[in-house]
């Protein structure tokens with residue numbers, strides 16, 4: 122009898138103690154979801170639409186790349202019953218700050234216990250790229266600390282009371298803030314650690330509710346929280362609020378809508394030894410350290426890339442929580458206060474623009490400790506936001522050939538400057554071929570690379586001093602060549618050499634194609650041809666390739682696309698006689714300072730080249746005979762091209 126009584130008393134003690142000390146994690150999110158779905162017939166449709174949007178976002182793969190971190194303003198509604206600040210459920214500012222810190226560590230994968238992630242899961246452990254700040258302004262624009270202490274004259278709360286009256290009467294605009302209420306759960310809900318409303322729920326009840334004793338951090342645990350005092354209940358519940366399901370899918374071997382988490386039998390409690398194998402299909406090792414399991418605070422420390430994708434989908438264009446990304450909730454009203462205010466940043470520009478990224482730059486502002494940056498596609502309403510401690514920021518995950526705008530504000534001790542006007546830029550063209558530039562390094566003649574003949578090659582002039590050298594040789598039968606340089610991002614030119622002799626300089630203005638034709642040229646391995654490509658006046662593009670094509674033929678190239686548009690009439694330095702030409706044109710070349718190759722071409726009045734040949738112009742006078750007897754009568758232009766100049770003469774052919 123005595124023994125039995127003692128056991129009964131012990132059982133009663135344990136029972137009464139459980140009113141105060143948490144013995145097992147209990148999350149009310151699914152229970153509330155079921156009630157909301159039953160009460161609101163349209164909610165299932167809204168959640169289904171969010172799921173479809175999430176699937177599309179996941180298929181885009183954007184979540185796998187670095188994005189601008191989303192910063193969410195948070196208001197803590199501390200619900201109490203008249204207790205002094207820092208006692209019982211009226212928890213201290215220090216604990217609230219510790220909780221905020223833990224959220225920022227966990228959602229950025231900066232938590233110290235991330236080092237415990239088993240190697241088998243390391244590849245999927247993700248920085249969710251979401252961070253949190255304490256609200257600096259209320260919905261009406263007044264200054265706030267983000268801590269809203271409310272004496273509601275009630276010691277404890279059931280979830281029904283919270284949903285029906287507490288939340289609707291105290292909530293701040295859910296499109297600007299994450300509302301976080303801390304309470305003592307009572308009645309049938311005593312023992313609940315917290316719960317969240319999923320995306321798609323009512324605007325009057327959106328947010329997260331936490332047991333006051335769960336508010337803390339790994340570094341500064343809540344002394345009343347036991348195994349659940351390190352702030353991970355908030356991480357778990359904010360995970361729900363950002364559309365994450367329990368990792369076991371709330372069913373035996375259920376589906377959590379995430380592809381990179383293993384199938385769990387059911388919830389795990391406490392601190393399971395690793396590896397803990399599932400008995401579901403495939404017997405995977407369960408990810409008991411995921412924030413969306415039910416393990417102790419000290420034993421959960423990771424989100425996955427798939428979970429990050431579900432969360433980030435909410436902030437993408439059209440996402441149900443996209444408004445939070447542009448909230449001014451963390452910007453203090455006005456510039457007043459005791460600290461230093463600072464000027465609005467200026468000198469915004471974007472550099473290193475590629476198809477998918479850009480570097481955003483601005484001028485330093487005196488007194489600024491950091492900068493807030495926001496950017497978006499021109500014509501859209503949702504900003505991606507981030508912070509920087511330097512005067513530049515990388516903006517990634519962009520779409521090619523698309524205009525973006527960005528703004529910057531300075532953050533000083535007295536507040537923020539307000540955002541600057543927008544600077545805009547456009548990402549690189551989508552049609553640009555991927556250029557691997559396999560010819561580098563080829564920056565000198567001695568480092569010239571063999572260029573394949575009759576094959577389009579692509580390459581980059583990647584800096585203002587970059588020069589590309591190529592070389593090739595000809596077989597005896599393929600002694601006619603045409604060199605074409607096209608798809609020029611800027612004004613690029615090239616020179617063609619045979620051994621040490623400059624044969625031609627192609628220097629059309631702007632992005633006009635460059636073409637050089639040489640017929641009946643010297644062949645064999647002792648005649649090495651070189652092409653030197655360079656940007657005029659240091660022009661270059663690190664992202665857009667140019668095309669270079671060397672064509673060879675057994676027959677002469679006669680109808681190239683080269684035009685005479687760049688020709689200029691120069692003072693006499695070659696003579697053509699007789700003029701009019703009766704069939705044979707004699708060309709008398711003025712001697713040059715050095716022996717060099719010159720090209721003599723004949724163009725008709727439409728700019729089409731009808732004849733072309735190259736000659737060595739020696740230091741002695743030399744003459745060239747052009748047989749024009751096969752051409753029709755009319756006006757022609759004879760062009761002489763050397764490394765120094767392009768000279769032209771009009772002649773009349775009258776046979």
Ligand SMILES: [Zn+2]
Nearest residue numbers: 148150361367
């Ligand atoms: Zn939960």
